[in-house]
Amino acid sequence: MSVRFVGTYTPKMDDKGRLTLPAKFRDALAGGVMVTKGQDHSLSVYRAEEFDVIAEKIVEASRNDPEARAFQRYFFASTDEQRPDGQGRISLSADHRAYAGLTKECVVFGSFDHLEIWDAATWHEYQNQHEENFSAANSAALSAVL
Template sequence: MSVRFVGTYTPKLDDKGRLTLPAKFRDALAGGVMVTRGQDRSLSVYRAEEFDAIAERTMAASRNDPEARAFQRVLFANTDEQRPDGQGRVTLSADHRTYADLSKECVVIGAFDHLEIWDATAWRTYQDEHEENFSTAGSASLDSVL
């Protein structure tokens, strides 16, 4: 992976549903992005290549497995292919804006292999709810991941 998406950015959603992606990632995203529903009422933005890898892993699951079929359907039905314009903006669909309850004030966070788009108030609430968990996570918790 050549791009690490990290950091927090605060773009505004315009009246046409467009959001400017962080300037430092524009070159990496210029080839196109896939915007899909994320977890916790956020949107996920993947580089097209990264999304294709996720799609291949998803499609490797058995079509005889009802949970796998349901995941595939929800993922692909709720994904929108976008190419950022010259100013680095993508247009978020009305369904995506509704799903993530986006207002004018948004937050874009780096999630290492993708970006997440949050409503600013929802992101603050999420951080407040999870700050203690983050603060108390000791090296033992990280050792299980590493």
């Protein structure tokens, strides 16, 4: 069964770098997650099974291509395997926290096949910058959907 991650949540990160994942997704994430650096200085959280599907596609890229090699190295080197504890918390590494600029106030939201973790202030700024694009929704990339 496929899991759909949607919605927005605002957990607080504790002083030890632990973040509680949304309760409604805990069962789906209980088997383990892969946390990696995402786009736009966010973190991406994948169920282990979904991560494996993506990883297979990434390693199919030609290693003769310097950009593909760089992406592969960066992606896998920046990935951390986590198993949520009994309270649904994962520990975010210092490197991940620095990359995403995370403070105590965080936003976790569903991106259908994975979760994204953002610093709350950064997420609000991103929303303000891109709200008009969403409202207009005239991108060629979306023509098949809208």
